[in-house]
Amino acid sequence: MTYRQNVPCSMFHVSCFMTDLIRDNIPNIRFLSDMKDFVFDVAWFEKAPNAEIYYMYRGLSKDKNEMEIMGKNNLRYDITVVPPKMLGSEFTKTIGHEHAIVPNTNITYTEIYEVLNGEAIYLLQKYENNKVTKIYAVHTKAGEKCVIPPNYGHVTINASNQELVMANWVESHFKSGYTLFKNNRGAGYYALANVGTKSLQRDLVPTNNAGIKWIKNENYGEVPDIKISEAKDFNWLCEKFGIDPAVPMYNLVNDIEKLDFLKHPQKYSWDR
Numbered sequence: 001m002t003y004r005q006n007v008p009c010s011m012f013h014v015s016c017f018m019t020d021l022i023r024d025n026i027p028n029i030r031f032l033s034d035m036k037d038f039v040f041d042v043a044w045f046e047k048a049p050n051a052e053i054y055y056m057y058r059g060l061s062k063d064k065n066e067m068e069i070m071g072k073n074n075l076r077y078d079i080t081v082v083p084p085k086m087l088g089s090e091f092t093k094t095i096g097h098e099h100a101i102v103p104n105t106n107i108t109y110t111e112i113y114e115v116l117n118g119e120a121i122y123l124l125q126k127y128e129n130n131k132v133t134k135i136y137a138v139h140t141k142a143g144e145k146c147v148i149p150p151n152y153g154h155v156t157i158n159a160s161n162q163e164l165v166m167a168n169w170v171e172s173h174f175k176s177g178y179t180l181f182k183n184n185r186g187a188g189y190y191a192l193a194n195v196g197t198k199s200l201q202r203d204l205v206p207t208n209n210a211g212i213k214w215i216k217n218e219n220y221g222e223v224p225d226i227k228i229s230e231a232k233d234f235n236w237l238c239e240k241f242g243i244d245p246a247v248p249m250y251n252l253v254n255d256i257e258k259l260d261f262l263k264h265p266q267k268y269s270w271d272r
């Protein structure tokens with residue numbers, strides 16, 4: 001059975017839009033067994049039965065014409081569905097990845113996400129000289145967007161009790177890397193449920209979400225403090241590229257030159 005037989009219907013317009021887009025598409029499924037090197041709660045993992053964790057629909061379009069526009073512009077529109085679930089004491093998440101370096105530059109490709117249903121926490125971590133120098137947890141609600149800037153790896157966490165459905169635009173040819181997250185067993189912080197057991201009490205950092213305890217990932221040695229943020233804190237980044245943070249970003253298929261920053265991030269200033 002694939003996820004498309006279970007499309008969430010909590011928001012009618014989102015569900016219709018999604019159904020249109022993902023119809024006849026078979027998702028790639030990330031299973032728990034694929035997440036062995038990324039989860040926090042190893043003791044739980046070792047006893048847990050294998051299960052479907054999230055669903056990735058790649059290269060979607062509403063019609064052939066729009067698919068052609070995307071193809072000609074080397075851009076892809078994807079949807080990922082992350083049902084609510086606990087991975088032991090940790091909230092469910094994607095395994096995380098780094099983007100490839102743009103040829104003849106020293107910066108990586110970028111990406112833009114939009115939450116279609118539920119709520120995401122985008123954990124973004126910046127790499128400089130093989131060190132993680134900044135970490136943000138960006139709380140992003142339905143309709144909001146989150147840009148992944150150059151040289152940031154990212155993990156998406158669903159710490160809500162709703163089905164997270166999110167879309168992304170990205171350059172269509174580069175391959176993501178998983179090594180850094182794999183070698184360190186995930187990102188610089190884990191989002192654990194705030195249940196107060198003894199094993200979860202170490203190394204806590206402040207959060208604006210009472211349900212989450214952020215635990216430093218000791219495999220990194222040192223990590224910077226996590227900056228708890230909201231999507232709206234970064235609306236200026238969307239606006240810089242002429243993208244209205246309040247308008248569904250699928251529509252950019254008809255304004256596709258605005259997505260040039262995904263293909264040529266080196267042409268743009270990323271400072272405020």
Ligand SMILES: [Fe+2]
Pocket residue numbers: 097099111148154176
């Ligand atoms: Fe990405």
